[in-house]
Amino acid sequence: RKTMRFVPVKTAEQQAAAMVLKTRGLLVRQRTQVINALRAHLSELGIIAGISSAKVAGLIDIVRDETDARLPKAARLALSAIADQIEALMRQIDDLEREIVREARRDGxxxxxxxxxxxxxxxxxxxxxxxxxxxxxxxxxxxxxxxxxxxxxxxxxxxxxxxxxxxxxxxxxxxxxxxxxxxxxxxxxxxxxxxxxxxxxxxxxxxxxxxxxxxxxxxxxxxxxxxxxxxxxxxxxxxxxxxx
Structure with a gap:
């Protein structure tokens, strides 16, 4: 067929680059999910923050603050695990993004x-x-x-x-x-x-x-x-x- 467009086979390097991007996308979705869970749980206790990464950091500080009486002990234990997961995901995303930026600077x-x-x-x-x-x-x-x-x-x-x-x-x-x-x-x-x-x-x-x-x-x-x-x-x- 004259109108048929054939797709070339991707190289191993292209597949690896796509894996990096897809992994980053997966981690970003997981970070959004976990942040939404933290917001939802804290809102039940009357603790509400705006939408931004800086505001999320404020919520994590509240969870880690042992002197904050708004959080029951059991809630603090559970939400600390969520806060740890958010920070771990942020570190992983930052590492991947730095690698993507380095590759973008190398490629013409x-x-x-x-x-x-x-x-x-x-x-x-x-x-x-x-x-x-x-x-x-x-x-x-x-x-x-x-x-x-x-x-x-x-x-x-x-x-x-x-x-x-x-x-x-x-x-x-x-x-x-x-x-x-x-x-x-x-x-x-x-x-x-x-x-x-x-x-x-x-x-x-x-x-x-x-x-x-x-x-x-x-x-x-x-x-x-x-x-x-x-x-x-x-x-x-x-x-x-x-x-x-």
């Missing part, structure tokens, strides 16, 4: 991807490990569609009806790009350096829709850098290369 493709606003070491490493052959896509549009960052079409009879994003491809890659795009929008909103097309889109469409549109643009820029080489020159300058 990852260094160039990391220059794109919203693309950090984790995103660059994920793309490098999970997309073995970017040249297998005809264009950046095909790559963005493979990631599920394009609208699902329900068109018929000459009438175009576009729904939400198709959510095809790897959910983790798509999530990382959307999160990166959301971070870029948060810092660019109201800034004089915001590209005109992005400002216009923010005026016409909801915030989350614009974030997905920017993630689509980032995916196309990533494809252009990986297949055509060169360096990132800014969202406006990259329009022609990314849409090729």
């Amino acid at each position: 493709d990852m260094r160039r991807m990391a220059t794109i606003p919203g693309v950090g070491a984790i995103t660059a490493a994920s793309i490098k490990a999970l997309v073995p052959d970017p040249g297998g896509f005809k264009s950046g549009r095909h790559f963005a569609a493979w990631l599920g960052l394009t609208p699902r079409s329900h068109s018929s009879g000459g009438k175009e009806r576009l729904g939400g994003i198709s959510k095809m491809g790897n959910a983790e890659l798509r999530s990382l790009l959307v999160l990166g795009a959301t971070s870029v929008l948060r810092h660019m909103r109201g800034n004089d350096k915001t590209p005109k097309w992005l400002n216009g889109l923010l005026k016409r469409r909801p915030y989350k829709v614009v974030a997905v549109a920017l993630a689509n643009k980032m995916a196309r820029i990533i494809w252009a850098l990986l297949t055509k080489g060169g360096t990132y020159r800014g969202l406006e300058a990259a329009n022609s290369a990314a849409s090729a």
